[in-house]
Amino acid sequence: MSIKEAGLEFGTEIHNELVKIRADQRELAEDLTQRINGVANRVKALDAKMDKRFDQVDARFDQVDARFDRLEATIGTMQGTIGTMQGDIETMQGTIGTMQGTIGTMQGDIGTMQGTIETMQGTQMQMMEILVAIQRKLDVN
Numbered sequence: 001m002s003i004k005e006a007g008l009e010f011g012t013e014i015h016n017e018l019v020k021i022r023a024d025q026r027e028l029a030e031d032l033t034q035r036i037n038g039v040a041n042r043v044k045a046l047d048a049k050m051d052k053r054f055d056q057v058d059a060r061f062d063q064v065d066a067r068f069d070r071l072e073a074t075i076g077t078m079q080g081t082i083g084t085m086q087g088d089i090e091t092m093q094g095t096i097g098t099m100q101g102t103i104g105t106m107q108g109d110i111g112t113m114q115g116t117i118e119t120m121q122g123t124q125m126q127m128m129e130i131l132v133a134i135q136r137k138l139d140v141n
Helices: 005-138
Strands: none
Touching: none
């Protein structure tokens, strides 16, 4: 084998090796591209799932906010009712005080009436005694 042939063979082998290296690089690049695309697809799917989850969480927060709004409205109504009830209680306390005064007056009137009844009974007894005395005098005559 001559130097020329050896040089050509060496050049061919280098060229073939470079072609193999380039083919391997392209194959690795395609594999890497497929992996990147796979990861991108997974990221997109995960992003879609996360968007769906965030939408669900947002919907739940909206429901909770609506419930809090209803509770606040109910509490406001209840506070108004309690204020009205406090006013009614104060009115009732005033009425009870007036009734207690009236009861005291009635007890005094009852005491006066009992005294009057006792006086009337005493007067009736005296009248009966007078009538009995008159009847005895009439019976004697």
